[in-house]
């Protein structure tokens with residue numbers, strides 16, 4: 001079936017009080033959709049998503065509206081804001097398609113080393129990536145800004161040049177995107193086009209509150225069904241038949257290893273530079289000449305990109321952090337107000353940001369309540385480990401070279417010095433952390449004072465700690481977790497390609513195991 005006309009998609013309030021399926025998938029997000037589409041090929045599958053449909057929502061579909069969905073704080077928003085104990089504002093998806101409906105669109109596969117470390121079957125991994133890419137991945141157009149940053153990186157010695165590729169390679173590359181040439185987003189929900197409509201039921205506004213287990217004299221409890229509530233709060237039950245299991249795809253984000261980081265610039269175009277894989281990267285401030293902007297704003301650049309941050313909507317969360325002890329409702333309102341006071345012109349231009357992949361700083365997560373819709377308490381501990389800070393500094397130095405490069409000269413006013421540009425960034429309301437006088441002269445202080453999230457949090461249900469290498473939850477039967485929370489760190493430049501791949505990959509594996517068992 002073609003999206004959005006899925007005959008298998010219904011509101012949860014149309015569900016019977018009790019129903020029975022071979023597989024129950026909790027969370028119709030980036031992993032849940034490809035998994036459901038795959039398992040439906042020869043089983044009955046129930047996919048339960050607490051949010052609504054992404055189709056028809058221009059804030060999701062259009063590249064230019066990137067900030068709109070993140071700043072929509074209504075209960076029906078596809079984005080649920082959460083604020084870390086470090087004071088960084090972040091987002092959880094709440095919509096069919098999950099984070100792929102909110103994100104910046106960058107698409108890149110995991111490095112072969114990551115695949116090896118995960119113990120995955122390389123051939124099936126590649127087939128699964130291709131299955132995903134047929135529907136949702138595109139080559140971005142390269143315009144003036146992107147070309148200038150790319151050439152600046154090469155001038156700065158970030159080589160070799162790998163051209164356009166989905167692979168995660170050392171050097172400079174042009175990565176993929178889930179936005180097509182018209183700027184329309186293609187999400188994991190589109191992967192449901194692969195589904196067998198006779199095998200799949202998708203329920204929207206179905207919030208799972210409980211997993212039911214039975215013991216029956218067995219050593220380990222066995223999952224047997226779930227309780228979910230529809231939009232009116234009415235309870236429904238879905239039970240497993242003999243096949244099982246229940247699969248959680250809710251991105252249960254305990255982040256033991258997350259992080260992220262970065263910078264902004266001022267007058268802004270926003271590109272994120274990830275040049276040496278898993279190594280440092282940096283950011284730099286740039287002032288652009290306005291007439292050149294229009295051509296560059298919309299697309300993605302290489303390992304990097306961020307077409308979307310050019311939206312003058314300033315409440316996107318990425319740009320807003322509040323120090324822990326000052327995180328009162330008043331302080332948050334003040335932060336948002338400060339951002340709204342900025343003239344839209346302040347956001348014409350771009351940012352170059354760096355992401356630190358696989359930081360060694362670790363954080364923690366605590367549940368505050370049993371309600372799955374409440375945000376947990378999350379602490380990222382950005383830059384707790386000095387090595388992470390050093391990577392930020394080293395990366396920044398490269399970004400400085402990019403900004404000073406000949407290729408980039410068209411985008412920089414000659415009379416603006418680097419410390420001046422850094423100072424502009426420090427003084428922009430990218431966060432409300434205390435600012436230090438030396439932040440424009442000390443890169444160490446600059447990194448600390450301008451830290452933000454890049455939204456790639458992982459680690460809540462790591463393989464080996466919460467699930468085994470087959471993604472089965474340790475200590476119980478008939479329950480798996482398959483989503484981004486199982487990663488130790490972000491695969492590739494960004495995670496979504498691998499999250500979608502994993503949904504497909506595990507769907508194929510589970511079906512195969514079942515057929516072999518029969």
Ligand SMILES: Cc1cc2nc3c(=O)[nH]c(=O)nc-3n(C[C@H](O)[C@H](O)[C@H](O)COP(=O)(O)OP(=O)(O)OC[C@H]3O[C@@H](n4cnc5c(N)ncnc54)[C@H](O)[C@@H]3O)c2cc1C
Pocket residue numbers: 026027028029030031032048049050051070091092093094095096097098099100102103104105106107108206207208209249250251372373454455456457483484485494495496497499
């Ligand atoms: C703003 C932003 C920008 C990003 N930019 C990029 C990028 O450019 N490139 C990239 O590769 N990655 C990016 N990411 C990260 C990427 O999108 C995520 O890592 C990925 O989407 C996570 O997938 P997942 O399947 O683990 O979880 P999700 O996609 O979040 O899916 C979880 C789903 O479970 C549902 N759910 C949760 N609890 C329940 C419950 N109790 N009952 C029923 N349903 C429930 C949620 O509503 C959600 O739909 C970005 C993320 C964000 C938020």
